[in-house]
Amino acid sequence: MRVLHIGKFYPPYAGGIERFSADLCAALAARDVGVAMLAHASPGSRAARSFREDGVDVHLAACHGQLLYAPVSPSFPLLLSRLIDEFAPDLLHLHMPNTSAFWALLSPAARRLPWLVHWHADVPLDVRRHAVRAMYSLYRPFEQALLRRADRIIATSAPYRDTSIALAPWSSKTHVVPLGIGESPPANSSAEKMEIVAKDTSAQSIAWPGTGLRLLAVGRLSYYKGYDVLLRALALTPEANLLLIGSGECEAGLQALARELGIEQRVCFAGHVDDAQLALAYAQAQVFCLPSIERTEAFGVVLLEAMRARLPVIATTIAGSGMGYVVADGASGLLVPPGDAAALAAAIRRLGDDAALRMSFGEAGQARWRSRFTLDRCADRVLDLYCALLPENRRPAAARPTRSPTQARSGERGG
Template identity: 30%
Template structure:
């Protein structure tokens, strides 16, 4: 009989954490695990999961300071656990960890926390304070796991880096359509950022570096792939557009919005740039590596665990437009270096970041959680 696992997530929109969850649920062997999902309904994530045949249960999780809402969520989870014979809870983020822990404790079933964010201040303290509610803790990177060092949670936590769909993202995935759509000449290097227009993602520094390089005469096309999903991000996007317009660089720094064809995008880029202040475990890095695309990224958060400086790409200090521009220029001017990084990244993705390896490690956590709970 399969293990009935209820997965919890606090938002219905789709970003990196949601794509990682979807990839896991899609890859699970239904003979081993029967996945169910609980979360808000106002977005594309539950729709996508329902198409996979996954039972969906509406649970509107709220901030921990809203105690009545938290208690209602716990009550709702307990009802689902009983009705569906749920045997394990898998919480996909800090906003659902406490609810999962309370419901699991009251119903006598193991709870796995999956932590995907670098937290600071009160949220980091809450994780440590409430970690006794978790049976096992999965961290997306050692940078994330560090919050538990010196606490009782350290020994029950484990780092499991993200996985990537190697069937979709690989060096042979491109049919050239992305570059044709851009209309760039064959000798022009395409440099891009991919992801939400979120706070701390470093788009300002990417654009600043691009403007400096274009004024210095580099033959490159810069693109920003991704959209704004909340009002604050919409305002940020408009600010970034003004930054480009003020520099009169609209033709060479283009905003492409949300794209469905990410394998084509990744393979169409010559260089992927991740300019975040501190990225916990950026999915775009795995996708770029699997696609054989060279990387320039900031040396912060979990990024150095994924991209090794001088091996799969170049790492620079965060919030440093000058250093970012120097690294991008080096990549543009040395195509052989790009190719070497691309080959190394693709090889490492095949060896270490396959979905099959990822699922096996998650199932090992479930087994350990069940053994500890018995």
């Protein structure tokens, strides 16, 4: 079995979809699947690149920039045609949203193959950028043509599937396969999750901004992440301090807000950090928070990272988002209304005042990750869908037997 994945970007480009897609490709390669990935180089990279990583043949098309989040890459359709000819895939796995995936609609060679569309997120129509909403009228016909042509569609959670206007006409072929992450890096796997004081990490590069409750947030500094709400909640909880990892277009505004609120001494804007520093931050934190305010937050892979690290989590109850699907409210974390700084502050205080509750939530969260959201579980379910699309002689020798249609409906589509 040979599968060509078509993505938007690829690590080290920062992003949850990018990291997951790379990890999934590596996990499938470990299951005797021949895997290639076609994506774009980072915006502004005008040279194409090809390399092999973790058993995956990676091909990155030159990218001159982005227009309303869409990569500008004139060479992408030519590279797609070349890879279909040279790699000879048995099927295409298209990660959406990604305007460049639309080129498959115009490729006779691509249209002769089975397609699996991985629906990571809708194009959000409630975003603040009016141009995005205006351009969707042009985007939607291609989006629907792609979904119509797909043999199978993966949604990452049942709530997202059930509230997606784009997926509504295609529910009969849409299967729920939650995202998953692997084990912690070996270098950090022996570290026990415990209450670690900041002075014990003086030799490390992660610097907590105070000695109170250590609150961690990780993600791109974009408006829909709700970090302005988190800062306002922090102003109401003087017993807490915040380490905010990530960069983005809202960074300067958030720093200005921290100064305005008088909490700049309790907030550390760490920017981008490497994997070792990120693992250290998860190990030392006491509470994790993802305060997103819009359905643009489709799943929240960072919630899985926090749960894996036995951290209690606080997230928001956005209708149709997968966050409420990932977090078991009152068992592995707390869910609060989006945009409500007072409710968020109350959740922070509740966890800050109760070490036993933090430990209970952390243990339950890690157990929930292991039972539902591991990378192995996700890769096995994706491989099941591949096998259902291909004749037996094209399946990898290591593939598990394909489940019956009844089992597939109850397992894959049931969430």
